[in-house]
Amino acid sequence: MEKETKKILLVEDDQNFGAILKDYLSLNDFEVTLAKNGMEGFEKFKKDTYDLCILDVMMPYKDGYTLAKEIREKNKEIPLIFLTAKTMKEDVLKGYKVGADDYLNKPFDSEVLLMKIKAIMQRKSSETKAENTQFEFQIGKFHLNSKLRFLTFPGEEPIKLSPKENELLKLLALYVEDLMPRELALTKIWRDDNYFTSRSMDVYIAKLRKYLKEDPNVEILNIHGEGFRLVVKK
Amino acid sequence: MEKETKKILLVEDDQNFGAILKDYLSLNDFEVTLAKNGMEGFEKFKKDTYDLCILDVMMPYKDGYTLAKEIREKNKEIPLIFLTAKTMKEDVLKGYKVGADDYLNKPFDSEVLLMKIKAIMQRKSSETKAENTQFEFQIGKFHLNSKLRFLTFPGEEPIKLSPKENELLKLLALYVEDLMPRELALTKIWRDDNYFTSRSMDVYIAKLRKYLKEDPNVEILNIHGEGFRLVVKK
DNA sequence: GGCTGTGTTAATGTTTGGTTAATACATTAA
DNA sequence: TTAATGTATTAACCAAACATTAACACAGCC
Incomplete structure (x- = not known):
């Protein structure tokens, strides 16, 4: 029997955006740990076990790719998602500014992110299991x-x-x-x-x-x- | 398993500039050894193992190219980056003939240097690894x-x-x-x-x-x- | 048998991708 | 400076991949 809530490590230097995204993912039944830079991210990664990592590419000192490589060295299996396009962040922030409870109803790019997360998790679990659980x-x-x-x-x-x-x-x-x-x-x-x-x-x-x-x-x-x-x- | 922090040998006679560059690279998670002239540089190179060398071209007693040739004799693989004050093309060509991975004109943007270092490291690691993970x-x-x-x-x-x-x-x-x-x-x-x-x-x-x-x-x-x-x- | 659901093969047209040709311009070496 | 070589760009052309509709095959079933 697998544990139910999946743990996500979110590494994002933009505090505002990071908090919003964390909330959004938490509301969607993920357990989210937020790190505000690459170094902190790697520390947290070593301390705990996660099901997935979401990494911002553009971060000072240590960018997402560099962090990703370090993580890969420790764990070859863990799924990685990169946040790349700035346009997405701007969109989400824009959506948030419209009104606090507004941003969840509004279909913005984070829905796409959520779908990706689910798809990746599903794929990973169906690689190990013979049968597909999700239908x-x-x-x-x-x-x-x-x-x-x-x-x-x-x-x-x-x-x-x-x-x-x-x-x-x-x-x-x-x-x-x-x-x-x-x-x-x-x-x-x-x-x-x-x-x-x-x-x-x-x-x-x-x-x-x-x-x-x-x-x-x-x-x-x-x-x-x-x-x-x-x-x-x- | 690969070690995490990459070691850089920095050979630069300008003490002030050398210290600044060392700090900057250290902040970006590199372990930097600073040598203040060609002779000291070669000594330090022999004593330890590095992942990359950054050499100033204009140095008293032993210039960067001469040092590069000595280093190349000991290690044919190690990436070399030259720092040159001149924009003259002969310098660049001379550098390539010695086996430079890159050259940079001083003064330069430290972000550019960082990008180059990362690009070089990325290449070197993807040369040894069979599959290319980064896309x-x-x-x-x-x-x-x-x-x-x-x-x-x-x-x-x-x-x-x-x-x-x-x-x-x-x-x-x-x-x-x-x-x-x-x-x-x-x-x-x-x-x-x-x-x-x-x-x-x-x-x-x-x-x-x-x-x-x-x-x-x-x-x-x-x-x-x-x-x-x-x-x-x- | 005729009917329905499913999947393959055929036929045809469209889009995309890649090489070659043609022409102009730039750099280098003698 | 000139000739040789290397580079830039556009356009023409052919081949492969893809899209779509239709015809066909074959089950299972009333």
């Missing part, structure tokens, strides 16, 4: 139940998914915002990677795109020669 | 995600990079502020070094320059007959 996914306004193979959109009849449609969408959801390599889907779902299975997969991508059209913020992007990427904008 | 780079205001092949500029739509564009920019980023030899990119990315692949590479350099135009502080400079150099001013 429910929120994809923008859609909700996927991969056990019942239902894709629901608020106010409409649930769409029944075929086994292959279901598996493919689930795999994409597992890799939200990240690259889902072509080869992965082909070996996992089609159990073979050749010209024809690849064509077949394209057909399924087209089908999924049709289903997902209802929410313009949900998209399946192609990364030429590499694979696909499920993105949820806004 | 995110900050290039001035740009941010490169080489896994998703995205180049983002704050406030604008991310630019999708083609595989070759991506590889080339990544390689340049790995050598920030330093010479990225033509031959290296050709053998690594094109897997062949001939007239045509070389022309092709030039085409890609032109494409990258176009993308990077948005930030006037980012530039790809050509070093005639040698290769290219990605610079981030200020």
Whole structure:
């Protein structure tokens, strides 16, 4: 039996932003430890065991990448998420200034971060476990139940998914915002990677795109020669 | 398991400047040994093991180049950075012939030096490690995600990079502020070094320059007959 | 048998990526 | 200064990857 609350180490030099993000993650049932610079971050990392680290890239004295390398030396498995774009921070801060209880309802980039965290945790746990525990996914306004193979959109009849449609969408959801390599889907779902299975997969991508059209913020992007990427904008 | 703090040998005859630089590097988590002339520098080099040497070129009794040659005889791998007061090109070329990883003109921006050190360390470590774990780079205001092949500029739509564009920019980023030899990119990315692949590479350099135009502080400079150099001013 | 759900293959068009060509400009060595 | 070599940039071209619709195959089922 695994422990329920996952522990996150958050290293962020911007005190204001760090506190907001910590609150946000805590509200989403994570246990968050905040460090305000790279050195403190590494100290805290050594003292305790975490399930995931979120590192700001732009920090004085020790930047996120340098810290990441030190952490990697100690632990090759732990998932790392980098906070890179400044635009995101500005957006969140802007959202916060509008009103304290406003920033949570507002769908800003931290929702994307949350999704990423969940996806990464899920992936990591499904790498060790044989069976996949999670079968429910929120994809923008859609909700996927991969056990019942239902894709629901608020106010409409649930769409029944075929086994292959279901598996493919689930795999994409597992890799939200990240690259889902072509080869992965082909070996996992089609159990073979050749010209024809690849064509077949394209057909399924087209089908999924049709289903997902209802929410313009949900998209399946192609990364030429590499694979696909499920993105949820806004 | 690798040791955490990297050791730097700093050889600088200007006591004042040397002390400042040592402090600055120490604050950035490097262990710095300061030698105040070439002879002392070589003595200290023999007594201990360092990860990198920073050598002033203009020193009494034994200049940086002479010292560099002695160091090279003892250790063919160790990265060398020259500090030179002159902007003269012969100095730069002389430095490269001795086997410099980089040279810097004095006075210089300490942030640039720090970036160079990090870039060099990163390269050295990725030469020994088989897989390349790092795929995110900050290039001035740009941010490169080489896994998703995205180049983002704050406030604008991310630019999708083609595989070759991506590889080339990544390689340049790995050598920030330093010479990225033509031959290296050709053998690594094109897997062949001939007239045509070389022309092709030039085409890609032109494409990258176009993308990077948005930030006037980012530039790809050509070093005639040698290769290219990605610079981030200020 | 006809019907329905599922998945593959075919056919066709579009997009993307990469090389080569053509031309102009820059640097270097003699 | 000139000739040789190296670099910059645009455009033309071809190939591979991808997108989409439609036709086809084959189950399971009333």
